[in-house]
Amino acid sequence: MANRRGGSKSERPVTSVEVARLAGVSQSTVSRVFSERDTVASETMARVQEAARKLGYKPNALASSLITRRTNMIGIVMAEITSPFYPYVLEKFTQQLHDQRQQVLLFSTGPSKDVDDVLPDVLRYKVDGLIVANAILGSALVDEIVRLGTPLLLFNRYVRDTSASAVSCDNIAGGRLVADLLLDTGHTRLAYIAGKANTSTNLDREVGFTQRLRERGYHAVRREQAHYTYETGLEAARRLLVSDDRPDAIFCANDIMALGAIDAARELGISIPDQLSIIGFDDIPAASWGAYALTTVRQPVTAMINLSIHTLLERIEAPGLPPTTTFVPGSLVLRNSARLSAR
Amino acid sequence: MANRRGGSKSERPVTSVEVARLAGVSQSTVSRVFSERDTVASETMARVQEAARKLGYKPNALASSLITRRTNMIGIVMAEITSPFYPYVLEKFTQQLHDQRQQVLLFSTGPSKDVDDVLPDVLRYKVDGLIVANAILGSALVDEIVRLGTPLLLFNRYVRDTSASAVSCDNIAGGRLVADLLLDTGHTRLAYIAGKANTSTNLDREVGFTQRLRERGYHAVRREQAHYTYETGLEAARRLLVSDDRPDAIFCANDIMALGAIDAARELGISIPDQLSIIGFDDIPAASWGAYALTTVRQPVTAMINLSIHTLLERIEAPGLPPTTTFVPGSLVLRNSARLSAR
């Protein structure tokens, strides 16, 4: 009956029992053919495969996960997918995980929600491992996940004193790179536009930047708080640029704020890079667009993601392995938003 | 033993049987408490909940899906998540589906792969429904999915003569809006930069645009082929703009190509909008950035997504419902990349 209610599918999917009947073997044998780990006579195998093809049989992944205790699903939690840079992260993760025959269960917490809110669902669906990127979670939460036995990988953030693994860009080293570049090229009035205050990415970039400046005797860096968005970067730059003693260089904690800063300079008729240098962090696609030509620190996304997946799958295979935290160095990408010769 | 191999979790998750034992009831009663559809004495319920809380019990969603034949998972297939506009689509879908207590199983086909390649996995995981956005799939594939009983929703594309439902922006009407705007404001040398040739979005935008122009007696629209990316938009615009009789208005099939076109004009010293008007389609965030101020057709994303989810869930509940195709009108967003007064 086509219009019955209650959510049942219109046709019952075919099961291994039906394939077994058609092939004239037991259901166990059908299972063996598809699990590919047991040995089956090649003639039997052919008969089963033929029957399966005829019926359009595909093993039910959920049923097998019940007994193998492996779902081959990895949960990915991402607060804001649209925050620039993260679509690339998500796409790469998804494709690389599929290449490893892992499925992706996606959770986006959104502005109003917290990781705490989606965690129960993550766990009810028995993901084999969990990747948390671009989302804030406290160390208590981390410990709870780990205690439940789900391997956890933090991407571009890390939590001290926990048992989660983490892969991150070396944000401190990146900040130092920028400090050296700006001092080497004779900039004298430096400013930093900060991203979200409580994120390790922002903190580390700032620490690396100011620490290296201090090592080289520069202490007067100005600072504006923003929140990793174009709008807040634009506004923070405006505040810096209308002052009497305006900076001759601004380091922004990510690219999208740097683009806002460039547009702020454009508004005010300040010429880049002659009167003002602007440097970002990430190297998102828009950084290379003609309107911006942003000098920035490139995050080695592909390396970070491959390493993340490797680390996570390794811990799924061998739950006893100790957690690791790895930092991957970024690299400067020189374009035209920062002047390169001392005046 | 912490370092045994073989993928088993370090602690066995607690099951309804253990909760039942602690609460002194049968396993069925524990199940009833959590399924919330059967009636349970309030005192029993309290005892069970207390026991569950103590043990940290959460029902295994996969086990229950085996017997209910509902996984509460929706598959989303997206070719390129990073293609601008689509991160927003994915984020909204994910959050809205979670609000409806549906999980999202994500598939990204990537440049090399096809929907055909991921389809077997989609089906093995028994998603209750499937959303395909920004990915090409032929009508044969559509029919196969539908035949297997999985409700299918196409987002921003549709396939003639199939049984899939579809929700799309009214791209034809959007193209007509642009034609009227350009003629009303006295533009005389019009051009179109096309997106991927075989997508219904691109086709419909072009059809609407040129059809409306012809209705008003304009037949000479020039055309360049591009592929929905910044780079190809930039190059297509360059080709148009170096010609002797260069256009005074370019309509681009999406925003990101329009941003490329604006940067091409910038390179060539052509002033926007005085000498050249550029109009896009989508209204991505970068369209409003100071460097671009792009006039464009806004896709009503939220409405499209809410409608998509509603349509899909409705078909999951009632498999007999006939498929529907719905078009949601877009609207012009006037910024500064197109001149508004006739010269």
Next chain:
DNA sequence: CTGAAAGCGCTTACAG
């Protein structure tokens, strides 16, 4: 190499 049987963690008639 193959089959019969137990079991993964739930839901749901069926009795009582």
Next chain:
DNA sequence: CTGAAAGCGCTTACAG
């Protein structure tokens, strides 16, 4: 309102 039992679609010892 509650329990015993069957069953969802698989995997995997255990025999043979």
